[in-house]
Amino acid sequence: MAADVSWIRQEQATAWAFGRTLRDNLLDAYRRQYGLTAAPPPAKIIDELLTDFLHVELRHEPLPLDRFAETRWGDERAVVTINSRTREIPGVRHPEGVENVGKWHEAVHVARDLDVLRRERPPGLPGFDAATAIVCLRSGKRSLFQADKAREFWAEEASRAATVSMSALRQSEAFRRLSHMAPRSLGPAPEAWPLLYQAAEDIGVNISALVKQLTLESWIVVVREGGRERVYIQPALAELLEAS
Numbered sequence: 001m002a003a004d005v006s007w008i009r010q011e012q013a014t015a016w017a018f019g020r021t022l023r024d025n026l027l028d029a030y031r032r033q034y035g036l037t038a039a040p041p042p043a044k045i046i047d048e049l050l051t052d053f054l055h056v057e058l059r060h061e062p063l064p065l066d067r068f069a070e071t072r073w074g075d076e077r078a079v080v081t082i083n084s085r086t087r088e089i090p091g092v093r094h095p096e097g098v099e100n101v102g103k104w105h106e107a108v109h110v111a112r113d114l115d116v117l118r119r120e121r122p123p124g125l126p127g128f129d130a131a132t133a134i135v136c137l138r139s140g141k142r143s144l145f146q147a148d149k150a151r152e153f154w155a156e157e158a159s160r161a162a163t164v165s166m167s168a169l170r171q172s173e174a175f176r177r178l179s180h181m182a183p184r185s186l187g188p189a190p191e192a193w194p195l196l197y198q199a200a201e202d203i204g205v206n207i208s209a210l211v212k213q214l215t216l217e218s219w220i221v222v223v224r225e226g227g228r229e230r231v232y233i234q235p236a237l238a239e240l241l242e243a244s
Contacts, residue, residue, distance in 0.1 A: 011150075012157050012216075019104075019158030022111050023165065029053050041168035043100040043204030050080060050103060054110050058103075060084045068102045071109045072133045073117035080106040097206030102136070104159035109134055112158075113151060163205045164213035166240070174198035179240075182233035188223070192231035 026049045027039040033052075039045070050056040056078045063070065063083040070081045082103060087095035109117075116134060136152065169175040178195040189195075200210040214220045219240075221232040 011154070015154045015157035016161035018112070018154075019108060019160070019162035022108065022158070023104075023162040026053050026107075038167075041163075041171070041203040042165055043097070043104065043163040043168075046100055046103040046107065046163075050107055050110075054078075054107060056080050056107075056110055058082070065089050067135055067137050068098070069106050069136045070133050071106050071113075071117065071136070073114075078110045078114070078117060080110070082106075094200070094206040094208075097200060097204060097209065100204045101159055101163050101206060101209045104163050105136060105155045108155040108158045108162075109136075109151075112154070116151070160209050160213050163203070164210055165203065168203040169199060172199045172202035174202060178233060179238045182235045182238040187232070188225075188230035189233045192220075192233070193229075196231070 023042050027042060030039050030045065030049065030053065031037070042049070047058060050058050057074060057080070059079065059081045061081050061083075062085050063081065065083075065085060065088055068083055068086065068089070072079045072081070080103070082099055083089070086092055086099050086102075092098050113134060134151075136155070174195045178189060178192060178199065181189040181192075196211060197207055200207045203210070211220070211222065214237075215222055219234055219237040221234065222229050223232065224230075
């Protein structure tokens with residue numbers, strides 16, 4: 001069991017590094033293209049990054065509610081289709097942020113899995129609508145293939161790390177206020193949740209993606225106390241922002 005946990009954490013860290021490298025390379029190209037000193041939050045410009053820099057055909061079309069998106073190999077380029085019914089998917093409360101993170105998920109597939117998109121697969125496999133489609137299901141449980149599960153795990157981790165950008169969060173007044181609470185209190189941050197929600201909106205992601213990434217990296221700790229989830233801001237987060 002310990003070996004399994006260690007392997008997952010190693011794969012997770014490797015996926016994060018991949019997602020951040022992809023993000024930084026795309027943002028560098030974006031800045032050079034437009035002569036900017038700083039790029040907007042990566043989640044907020046993902047449409048342009050996909051179409052103009054990864055040369056993807058991006059579509060928004062109704063798809064079944066068991067999936068967020070599909071990526072196919074079209075006529076000499078990848079075609080990414082985002083489910084225009086995302087807001088109807090059970091459990092989705094922040095559709096715009098979910099879609100932004102989902103588009104980065106597809107960007108990871110485009111950058112890393114073109115061989116899968118180009119290679120013909122036998123029709124009718126679970127998780128695939130056609131021989132040249134990667135279908136990003138709402139849950140990976142329907143896929144019977146370990147390689148498919150591993151690919152989706154990687155894309156999920158890489159895309160979340162790419163979109164929850166510390167450089168973007170530094171530009172969020174709400175997030176700076178949140179981080180400054182850490183040195184002043186040994187208990188939970190009293191206004192944590194409103195500030196986290198605002199920070200998520202500022203960088204264009206859904207609240208779940210923001211909280212999960214910050215928790216996994218030990219920048220915050222979320223504890224259920226008295227029937228409520230309370231947020232403890234770790235001192236290292238304030239130190240990070242002050243050092244930047």
